[in-house]
Amino acid sequence: MKPLLSIWIMLLCGIAGRSFAQTKTSTDTVVKPPVQLKTVHIVQYNFFKDSLAFREEYAKSLTFRRLKWYEVYGGLSVNINNLYRVTQFKKNKKKITFKHMLLNKEQEMFVSRVYTPSLVNKVTHLDGDSLQLFMQHYQPDYAFIKNASDYDLYLAIKKEYEAFMKTRDSIPVQP
Incomplete structure (x- = not known):
């Protein structure tokens, strides 16, 4: 019975395929309207504007300066906040490294512009x-x-x- 069922399925598929192929005519093709793309505005690269934006974005990091030991004292007293900042050796070293990395990046951008x-x-x-x-x-x-x-x-x-x-x-x- 299984072979008979598979024969019937093949016949039905063949008839359906032929009837589909016969019903398709040249009048069925419809011309679609062209696709409208979004406009793209190209802005000329300006190193000086980008450099100023870079400086503004990283102003705090670029102006970082490690406090000196003598800046901890304020007359006869000790400023505890400045003392805490001076003794953060790892954090200060990371900030100085990041500052140098930013300056090197700015120099690389200048070289690549020229x-x-x-x-x-x-x-x-x-x-x-x-x-x-x-x-x-x-x-x-x-x-x-x-x-x-x-x-x-x-x-x-x-x-x-x-x-x-x-x-x-x-x-x-x-x-």
């Missing part, structure tokens, strides 16, 4: 993976970028590009 792939491409005509590899291994430091003129920066990139071309095959690729 030392861009379009600038390096304009000077060296590199593109793709070789451009990324060059920029990873030959990135100038903050002090140089801050004090260098455009001409000095171009010369430094050209000089580093010549060294890169000599040792390009021996540089390991980092993911």
Whole structure:
């Protein structure tokens, strides 16, 4: 009886499939209206506004200064709150480390604003993976970028590009 049931199911499926295929005509296709996408506003990156916002956001951490031992005394008395702050060695060390980390981040943002792939491409005509590899291994430091003129920066990139071309095959690729 099971084989008979499976035969009936196959026949019914075949008939239903044929009837569905026959009823579909070209008039059934309906043209849907185009999808309307939301508009995107592109804002030009402004380092100075971002730097000011960064400074405002982390103002308390960037202005942190560990109290000195002599600041605990106020005339003939001892300020207990200042004494407590001075003796929090681990907390003070973490705050100072965080302050240095924020300053380094700001310097990295400044360097990345000046030392861009379009600038390096304009000077060296590199593109793709070789451009990324060059920029990873030959990135100038903050002090140089801050004090260098455009001409000095171009010369430094050209000089580093010549060294890169000599040792390009021996540089390991980092993911």
